[in-house]
Amino acid sequence: MRFNKLDLNLLVALDALLTEQNISRAAEKIYLSQSAMSSALARLRDYFGDELLVQVGRKMELTPRAQALQDPVRDILVRVDSTVSAQPDFVPAHSDRVFRLHLSDYTMTTLMPHVLALAYQRAPGIRLELRAQIMHPHRVLERGEADLLIIPKEYCSVDHPAELLLTETFCCVLWDQSPLAKGEMTAERYLAAGHIIVQPGAVHSALEDGFMHKLGIERKVEVTTYSFLSPAQLLPGTNRIATMHRRLAQEAARSLPVVLRDAPVPMPAMEQSMQWHKHRTSDPGLIWLRGLIKEAVVVMDHAHDDERL
Structure with missing residues (x-):
């Protein structure tokens, strides 16, 4: 032709x-x-x-x-x-469709277990390819290499639709035997301590680090790591502080000898969004998946609420 x-x-x-x-x-x-x-x-x-x-x-x-x-x-x-x-209908229980998602290890640890559990109940035949976040994530949408991105709102492209999934706050995480774990966590103690921070490598710098720079807050960085999961694992045996996403910190506290404290410096919340290609807004399968992910956020937060009771 x-x-x-x-x-x-x-x-x-x-x-x-x-x-x-x-x-x-x-x-x-x-x-x-x-x-x-x-x-x-x-x-x-x-x-x-x-x-x-x-x-x-x-x-x-x-x-x-x-x-x-x-x-x-x-x-x-x-x-x-x-x-x-595009299919006129999407029947989850009978589908064997493959969905490709790009996300961080923060989302992998906190949200995706709930997404997979719901998907397994309702659409056991679908497959999910979970891929690491990359620099300029909108490009994989435009090349048709991803169905969905789960990324902070700041990194969303203005050329494609996006929807807010959740708001995340930050907290301090410390080894439970550290002197810093006792008494009030003041700004003075926070700034005087050594810190473990995340520098994700090929992707954008960590949001919390960007927030700190915007506020003119200089921390004494003693350890950098590429994974959002690892700071809590690197704390035991030290008097250092890690500033982490609260939901991720709560997950870490289940199995590690760490405690959580409110951050004593102003920290804007992170707005986590999902984004898809503008040409796939009406795709019935993606509409279903986006709804499932939003439902998984509710399930995840109910689970955290139950733990606090």
Whole structure:
């Protein structure tokens, strides 16, 4: 099929080439032979009057024209895929659909056990691929590589719809034998102590660290770690403090010799949201999954409330 003299089948090859920037990998991605992909690239170069991919040293790089095509071509294919693959109905009990979610280890530990338990009851045949958070998470939505993101509101893209899931506060976590665990946790004691903080690596810096910088609060950082789960595990045997998401800290306190204290410095709450591609707003399966996740938040917080009674 052709549109404006372009064979539309070449759009799939073009997307793979622009994404992989390698003829062999692009061919593997869409199940073509390398010679067929080379032929497709030659036809694309002829149509656009541009090299698109050029050899620079040992790798290939996109030309400016190719860079300008990258997002529009992906958007077209995602729009077509969401239109063609959308089912008029979604029957959870009979579905074997795969849902791909990007989330942090905070969400993995606190919320996802409740999501999976509800999903197992109502849709035992569905599969969930839980993937690590990445820098610029909206890009995996736009490439059609994720169905849903669960991320802080600050990191949501303005180009796609999002919905607030929960509000999270922060607290101090300390080894229960530390002198800091006794008496009032004042701002002076907090700032004088050594701290364990999270620097998630490839993703954005931790929100609580960003809050501290905005408020002009300088902590004495003695340990940095890449995981939101690990600070509480690194506290026992030390007089250090970790400032953690409260729900995650409560999970840690179940099994570790740690205690929780209110933060003595002003800490804005984190607003955790879920985001999906604008072309998939009416997808019945995603509508069901989003509703299930919101229900899981209620179940999670009821469980925490029961523990405090």
